[in-house]
Amino acid sequence: MAGTWLAFFAGLHDFGKATPVFQGKWEEARERLREASLPCSPPEVVVSHGALTAALLQQMLHQHFPAFPPRLVDPIGLVLGGHHGIFPRASDLGWVTRKVRGGERWRELQDALLQAFISVWGVSGLRVPKVPELGPAFLLGLAGLVSVADWIGSNEEFFQFTSPETDHREYPTLARRRARQALAALGWLGWQEPQSLVSLPDLFPIIRTHGLRPLQAAAAEVGAKLTEPGLVIVEAPMGEGKTEAALYLADCWAVSLGQKGCYVALPTMATSNQMFSRVQEFLLHRYPEALVNLQLLHGHASLSAEFQVLRQRADRLFSPVAIQTEEADRPGWPQGDVVAAEWFTHRKRGLMAPYGVGTVDQALLAVLKTRHYFVRLFGLSHKTVIVDEVHAYDAYMVTLLERLLEWLAAFKCSVVLLSATLPQARREALFNAYVKGMGRAVDTLSVPATRYPRLTWATASAAGALHFEASRQFSRTLRLQWLPGGGSEGTNPADNLGEMMATTLAEGGCAAVICNTVSRAQELYAALKKYFPSENAGDGWPELDMYHARFLFEGREEKEQRALLRFGKPGGRVGEKEVRRPRRAVLVATQVIEQSLDLDYDLMVTEMAPVDLLLQRAGRLHRHTRPKPAGLQEPTLWVMSPERLEPAPAFGAGSEAVYDYHILLKSWLALNDRTNIDIPEDVEGLIESVYGAGQSPVEVGPEVMEAWHRSREELERSLAEEAYQARTRYILPPDYPDDILQDQNPELEEDDPAVHRSLQAVTRLGDPTVTLVFLHEVEGQACLDPQGKKPVPLAEKPDSAAAMALLRRSVSFFLRGLTQWLLKKGEIPPGWLKHPLLCRNRLILLDQEGRWRGGGYELQLDPELGVVVTHLGKEGK
Numbered sequence: 001m002a003g004t005w006l007a008f009f010a011g012l013h014d015f016g017k018a019t020p021v022f023q024g025k026w027e028e029a030r031e032r033l034r035e036a037s038l039p040c041s042p043p044e045v046v047v048s049h050g051a052l053t054a055a056l057l058q059q060m061l062h063q064h065f066p067a068f069p070p071r072l073v074d075p076i077g078l079v080l081g082g083h084h085g086i087f088p089r090a091s092d093l094g095w096v097t098r099k100v101r102g103g104e105r106w107r108e109l110q111d112a113l114l115q116a117f118i119s120v121w122g123v124s125g126l127r128v129p130k131v132p133e134l135g136p137a138f139l140l141g142l143a144g145l146v147s148v149a150d151w152i153g154s155n156e157e158f159f160q161f162t163s164p165e166t167d168h169r170e171y172p173t174l175a176r177r178r179a180r181q182a183l184a185a186l187g188w189l190g191w192q193e194p195q196s197l198v199s200l201p202d203l204f205p206i207i208r209t210h211g212l213r214p215l216q217a218a219a220a221e222v223g224a225k226l227t228e229p230g231l232v233i234v235e236a237p238m239g240e241g242k243t244e245a246a247l248y249l250a251d252c253w254a255v256s257l258g259q260k261g262c263y264v265a266l267p268t269m270a271t272s273n274q275m276f277s278r279v280q281e282f283l284l285h286r287y288p289e290a291l292v293n294l295q296l297l298h299g300h301a302s303l304s305a306e307f308q309v310l311r312q313r314a315d316r317l318f319s320p321v322a323i324q325t326e327e328a329d330r331p332g333w334p335q336g337d338v339v340a341a342e343w344f345t346h347r348k349r350g351l352m353a354p355y356g357v358g359t360v361d362q363a364l365l366a367v368l369k370t371r372h373y374f375v376r377l378f379g380l381s382h383k384t385v386i387v388d389e390v391h392a393y394d395a396y397m398v399t400l401l402e403r404l405l406e407w408l409a410a411f412k413c414s415v416v417l418l419s420a421t422l423p424q425a426r427r428e429a430l431f432n433a434y435v436k437g438m439g440r441a442v443d444t445l446s447v448p449a450t451r452y453p454r455l456t457w458a459t460a461s462a463a464g465a466l467h468f469e470a471s472r473q474f475s476r477t478l479r480l481q482w483l484p485g486g487g488s489e490g491t492n493p494a495d496n497l498g499e500m501m502a503t504t505l506a507e508g509g510c511a512a513v514i515c516n517t518v519s520r521a522q523e524l525y526a527a528l529k530k531y532f533p534s535e536n537a538g539d540g541w542p543e544l545d546m547y548h549a550r551f552l553f554e555g556r557e558e559k560e561q562r563a564l565l566r567f568g569k570p571g572g573r574v575g576e577k578e579v580r581r582p583r584r585a586v587l588v589a590t591q592v593i594e595q596s597l598d599l600d601y602d603l604m605v606t607e608m609a610p611v612d613l614l615l616q617r618a619g620r621l622h623r624h625t626r627p628k629p630a631g632l633q634e635p636t637l638w639v640m641s642p643e644r645l646e647p648a649p650a651f652g653a654g655s656e657a658v659y660d661y662h663i664l665l666k667s668w669l670a671l672n673d674r675t676n677i678d679i680p681e682d683v684e685g686l687i688e689s690v691y692g693a694g695q696s697p698v699e700v701g702p703e704v705m706e707a708w709h710r711s712r713e714e715l716e717r718s719l720a721e722e723a724y725q726a727r728t729r730y731i732l733p734p735d736y737p738d739d740i741l742q743d744q745n746p747e748l749e750e751d752d753p754a755v756h757r758s759l760q761a762v763t764r765l766g767d768p769t770v771t772l773v774f775l776h777e778v779e780g781q782a783c784l785d786p787q788g789k790k791p792v793p794l795a796e797k798p799d800s801a802a803a804m805a806l807l808r809r810s811v812s813f814f815l816r817g818l819t820q821w822l823l824k825k826g827e828i829p830p831g832w833l834k835h836p837l838l839c840r841n842r843l844i845l846l847d848q849e850g851r852w853r854g855g856g857y858e859l860q861l862d863p864e865l866g867v868v869v870t871h872l873g874k875e876g877k
Contacts, residue, residue: 009076022049039106047092047095051092053077057073065128067128072134085147087742136736140374140378141378158179158185159175186318187314187342190290191293200244213471218455227257229460232249235419235454238474239623242388259384263355263380264356265359268595274598279357291337292354293341294340297358302345303808310339313340351376352375362376369731383414396764420619438460446463450466470679485643485644493640497605498531502532508584510586539582546588546865547563553809564579567600587601594613602622648665649665660718666690722765769812772844773810774810778848795831797831798838815869817855822842
């Protein structure tokens, strides 16, 4: 019954086209309609056919189905009228006058069309759905279904124009056959949710080899209890197997509830790429005989070699040529494989694939006021959504995440939140958001308390928490060693660091130096070069290496792969190559290595950062079981002290631009007198001491106390502003059933960073970034290489191969002042404006020395350092 009603409603989405104001747009139609006694003139007013659909159906469905209450008919009219992304407003419907609808002859035609729909679908005898069954999640889900069906049904490759002589009573049979063929060819078929549970060891060969960790055993225990959609929050030290636990829970829900796959959301593109490999491996093992559609969702997904392999596999399978009509009747294909169907790679479509991995931004867009936001919600509906590194998100993103959790709960999605550490207030806020979305009063289902590490869960009927012990490998004492920050007169802190590291690593060992900014990383790399000069550490790569986000994509990809091959899991592989750890090596990096990447170091050096991120970075110390070099038997974190301690700690302009000063100060006060941290015993206390609503510090000087109070007030104002900015952009919650369709939608811009910030659908509130493509100018010609052997015709639209080559020479760039200048004055070649992947990118044309000047800055492309930025001052403007 539900399927019949949905098909009936969806088929009416273009009903407003049966009006003179729409048909009058086409001269030939006007003449033919006049001949049929249907008066039709060029439209005097502009009214969208969506508004026409809504206005006509709100009136006519009442007439044909008097049992339908207005609370049902009016919203469905708006939903069907919103299939182009925006629901008609009351002002839009006000333009639909009797003249716009048409006279008596037009009303007869419209009535005949509706009667034909009723007859074809046989809905006149069906029970009218009850209003309580059709809440806001249903309405937005129906809106998403109708839009997606419209996109597929508008594909003339499958749905050719049908002769007017076709009997409309026979057309549904033809349409069903074509629809089945279209779904098969586009990659919608081939996977079905599993029918039986599989144990964790059977699901993951690595667990079968090394055994269950306590977290994973706890996940198995909780998974057996969850027989309805729910939320699970996992808090555990790094390396405990949180990803496997989350995928196992998603698999449990797929079996017990028929959940339609899952989306794994991560904080960055780099971590998404790494997780994509792991999820692909999981799916190949879980579905050996099914064809599984897996998408990679982020801005540079098209540059992922692994993703392109999956796309090429899909291209060979999903096409009208490869799939004959008789094959389209099969639910899938006999061979098992993981592919990436091309149809889902387009904007707004990726979340509709059964499995996806990408940035959390792709999911957060589902609750921002954009055109077709409900399509993304429809894509997530009845899936399990896994959000990793939840501690890494700021107040703006967390506010959006809370609203997303409300809607996911309303859509019967299950959610797994993963974090090494979460402040109690944030855990409670996330928990309550999901509970609210389920329709429960927050005070009727409170957050259960238990000690860290823990699993916390909630369903519509119950909530619980389970403590588990940390694995022996990660239950340890982390040694802290404080390094001087500013250096005494006549000394250089970087030289002091170089000497200490050279001495400590004299007998071998691998170390990481994590900086808070790219410029600081470049500075330290240059200073450490003389202490680690070898260009071959025994594995063909230099002793000293660098990795940050300001390398061109092709260089960054190479740097990431190199780091995984050198510092990854023993016995592991990266592509076709095996991990091979050098005797001695140092990687200078930024935050790109602190999350999700499976890297392991003998020693770590870090700039001062918030306490949770210091713990996160320390999770890359002694991560795997292997022999440790002499003198590095204990996991040790060297932390750079503030640049200045008097009169109050100063952490440097770079660090204070990245992290809030108050959080840095509280982290410093919580740690500065410590020489070790017991993990996991000390973790929760440290987190609460920094992020909890604690009292002001004691036993500090008046200058520090004044800095503490001043920075706390600034932080509170900043947090309030971030939350306010999120509230101005996100959609109403699901407990506003009558208002969600009429809420003002400003159609926030998703792609163009040049649009005013207040009109952008930003998922992160930081300053805007711009994508730069670096080319070389050789004898007046733009080229990919400095030798001029690979010229680029800028006036022509690049083909797919040329576009990929250009994007591989791109970098996402931000520098306050220069970014705005580039957005306003940066060059976009005319050929790029015609390409969807290049039309927002700016060209950086390097001279013979590899330099570019503009906006008062100089950019230099250095093979070792990446993009180096120099401020030229007023003279350079």
